Amino acid sequence: xxxxKTERVAVSPVRRRATPRRTGGGRAGYFxxxxxxxxxxxxxxxxxxxxxxLSLTNDRGQFTGLNQFTKVIQDYRFAPAFSHMLIxxxxxxxxxxxxxxxxxxxxxxxxxxxxxxxxxFLYYIPGALAGVASVLVWLFMLDPDVSPxxxxxxALGFKxxxxxxxxxxxxxxxxxxxxxxxxxxxxxxxxxxxxxxxxEVLEAARMDGAGPWRTAWHIQIPMIRQWIxxxxxMAFATGTQLFVEPQLLQTASLGRVSPTWSPxxxxxxxxxxxxxxxxxxxxxxxxxxxxxxxxxLLVARSNLFTLDEK
Numbered sequence: 001x002x003x004x005k006t007e008r009v010a011v012s013p014v015r016r017r018a019t020p021r022r023t024g025g026g027r028a029g030y031f032x033x034x035x036x037x038x039x040x041x042x043x044x045x046x047x048x049x050x051x052x053x054l055s056l057t058n059d060r061g062q063f064t065g066l067n068q069f070t071k072v073i074q075d076y077r078f079a080p081a082f083s084h085m086l087i088x089x090x091x092x093x094x095x096x097x098x099x100x101x102x103x104x105x106x107x108x109x110x111x112x113x114x115x116x117x118x119x120x121f122l123y124y125i126p127g128a129l130a131g132v133a134s135v136l137v138w139l140f141m142l143d144p145d146v147s148p149x150x151x152x153x154x155a156l157g158f159k160x161x162x163x164x165x166x167x168x169x170x171x172x173x174x175x176x177x178x179x180x181x182x183x184x185x186x187x188x189x190x191x192x193x194x195x196x197x198x199x200e201v202l203e204a205a206r207m208d209g210a211g212p213w214r215t216a217w218h219i220q221i222p223m224i225r226q227w228i229x230x231x232x233x234m235a236f237a238t239g240t241q242l243f244v245e246p247q248l249l250q251t252a253s254l255g256r257v258s259p260t261w262s263p264x265x266x267x268x269x270x271x272x273x274x275x276x277x278x279x280x281x282x283x284x285x286x287x288x289x290x291x292x293x294x295x296x297l298l299v300a301r302s303n304l305f306t307l308d309e310k
Contacts, residue, residue, distance in 0.1 A: 054281035
């Protein structure tokens, strides 16, 4: 009896410590997630499902299989719109990944902690502007008659606003607008990711003789690789939705820019000028498929959601 009591006394505190206390944290988490889930269903899942339905039917609701996709793919405007988007995406993603990561590394290693907050704030200011406002600012910057860099534009051979907005220049112009608007926010994110690298790791690299660039290439960049992949996925998804910028440029150029320059513009023409919502839905589904395939490849190759084993 004494032995059993002793065992009971010795074991019971351990059991009490091993038993987790139930709190209301789980319910609170469900409460906070519920708002996002409702918005996701209302503005993400349901519209996507309806787009799938429209893309497989005609204007009378009859099932037509892949006829809508065949129709839009055979449209003479389809291939140019997607090729424009592809050229823009390559330029945009390369500039974003290279310059954002490079700037974040320099900001982390060269700028004193007291002034880094100022630089991060300055980088983020353009991102506070809406897309329409950013385009208007760049329209002012690109007009040789009123631009503060008119001498540079003239030296580059752009003497008129129409010359600047030539079709061959649009991918570069749109890339500059997108970079100016969105890169600052990602610089702040990358800077925060670099700050999560333990100082002991960087100190060990310095003691081994690694300079700033070797440390950045072999230690810092590999340790924030998942954040870089996440940035690339989000930037790719944003780039495929290109609409506001070329639409405003088309209006400002008085028709010199094609109204179907991007796939989203082509879908807009299908829906609101031709009254063909089924064809517009087919284009949107194609864009969704492109985004999902690209995101899937990046996630699979980078192990984005793989947990680090400790």
